[in-house]
Amino acid sequence: MNLIETLEAENGKDVLPAVHVGDTVNVHYLIREGEKERIQIFSGTVLSIGGRGIRKTITVRRIVQGEGVERIFPLHNPRVQEVEIARRGDVRRAKLYFLRDRVGKKTRVKELLGEKARRERSRDESIQAAQAAAAAERAASKPAAATEGEE
Amino acid sequence: MTLILGRKKGMTQLFAEDGTATGVTVVEAGPCVATQIRTQENDGYDAVQWGFEDVRESRTSKPRRGHFKKADVAPKRFLREERLSAPATIDVGAAIDATVFEVGTLVDVIGTTKGRGFAGTIKRHNFSRGPKTHGSKNYRAPGSIGCSAYPSRVFKGKRSSGHYGDTRQTTKNLRIVHVDAERNLLFIKGAVPGANEGFVQIQTAKTGTRTPKKR
Numbered sequence: 001m002n003l004i005e006t007l008e009a010e011n012g013k014d015v016l017p018a019v020h021v022g023d024t025v026n027v028h029y030l031i032r033e034g035e036k037e038r039i040q041i042f043s044g045t046v047l048s049i050g051g052r053g054i055r056k057t058i059t060v061r062r063i064v065q066g067e068g069v070e071r072i073f074p075l076h077n078p079r080v081q082e083v084e085i086a087r088r089g090d091v092r093r094a095k096l097y098f099l100r101d102r103v104g105k106k107t108r109v110k111e112l113l114g115e116k117a118r119r120e121r122s123r124d125e126s127i128q129a130a131q132a133a134a135a136a137e138r139a140a141s142k143p144a145a146a147t148e149g150e151e
Numbered sequence: 152m153t154l155i156l157g158r159k160k161g162m163t164q165l166f167a168e169d170g171t172a173t174g175v176t177v178v179e180a181g182p183c184v185a186t187q188i189r190t191q192e193n194d195g196y197d198a199v200q201w202g203f204e205d206v207r208e209s210r211t212s213k214p215r216r217g218h219f220k221k222a223d224v225a226p227k228r229f230l231r232e233e234r235l236s237a238p239a240t241i242d243v244g245a246a247i248d249a250t251v252f253e254v255g256t257l258v259d260v261i262g263t264t265k266g267r268g269f270a271g272t273i274k275r276h277n278f279s280r281g282p283k284t285h286g287s288k289n290y291r292a293p294g295s296i297g298c299s300a301y302p303s304r305v306f307k308g309k310r311s312s313g314h315y316g317d318t319r320q321t322t323k324n325l326r327i328v329h330v331d332a333e334r335n336l337l338f339i340k341g342a343v344p345g346a347n348e349g350f351v352q353i354q355t356a357k358t359g360t361r362t363p364k365k366r
Contacts, residue, residue, distance in 0.1 A: 002161075003160050003161070003177065003179070003336075004160060004161040004162075004163050004177060007163055007177065007336075008163055011163075011165060011166070030170075032169075053163070054163060054164055054166075055164060074166075074172065076166065077166055077170050077172070078166055078168065078170060079169075079170035
């Protein structure tokens with residue numbers, strides 16, 4: 001791993017939510033209202049996943065009062081506290097921009113069910129477990145490196 | 152003025168507590184070793200010569216090998232001078248690292264820009280191109296370069312195609328966002344000249360530290 005990748009792994013979140021294109025998600029976003037802070041939930045369909053490393057983002061689209069609204073969330077942003085996956089989508093493309101031209105019932109995405117969904121879920125879990133393990137390893141090696149530097 | 156030598160490692164972004172992202176360049180700065188002290192009586196001016204990054208002795212030129220031997224330091228790859236207004240207070244062999252800069256200071260970063268070879272006017276001087284189609288034969292040509300019978304020549308300094316890049320460039324007044332003392336890394340807001348892994352000099356900003364004029 002090169003230096004930039006190492007830094008991004010350290011600075012970013014340890015475990016990323018297992019979001020896929022086509023999923024219906026609830027994004028918990030911390031917003032500021034004057035002095036108070038509260039969590040706003042933005043739910044919609046994931047149209048695309050962009051970026052790599054610490055710049056990874058998701059584009060979420062929903063219909064608010066008959067008007068399509070899209071928000072782009074950087075997944076490593078500390079303000080994005082949680083991304084709940086409400087429903088897995090069964091899609092065959094990486095970007096769902098065609099949904100922008102559709103209205104009403106046609107905007108629905110088929111749900112991913114059955115054996116495939118189970119397989120995907122176990123895959124996501126193993127990926128997240130690997131991320132957690134890598135983070136734990138970094139945390140373990142970090143103090144060791146610090147003491148080496150002092151000697 | 153403070154100066155340190157380093158290598159540009161690449162760009163990334165940092166998130167602040169309020170969720171704003173800052174684009175930063177990571178520079179591996181130091182440790183640098185003083186390889187020579189220039190003095191008024193010897194050289195006519197005061198300066199410190201800093202060296203960065205060890206290099207195998209067999210990869211060093213003979214004159215440089217002698218130079219490093221005289222200073223009794225390991226051969227270095229990258230040497231630059233820091234001009235001083237008063238005689239140097241440090242000795243040859245003194246070392247500095249990334250902690251010479253504090254978070255929040257403004258710096259000028261000097262590097263060598265990416266070489267683009269022989270480039271046309273569009274890339275080199277931001278000229279416009281002609282139409283791609285409709286029988287156009289003027290796709291990336293520079294267009295008219297002057298008048299005719301008078302002056303019967305092209306004026307000097309006419310922007311034209313030629314070698315572009317691979318020059319020394321200074322980016323001024325960049326802010327230091329974070330200092331990693333353990334790994335000798337400086338996180339500088341914004342972009343700095345040159346390719347990743349290129350050598351850069353980082354020094355205290357010449358102009359930006361002045362307080363802005365009151366209106």
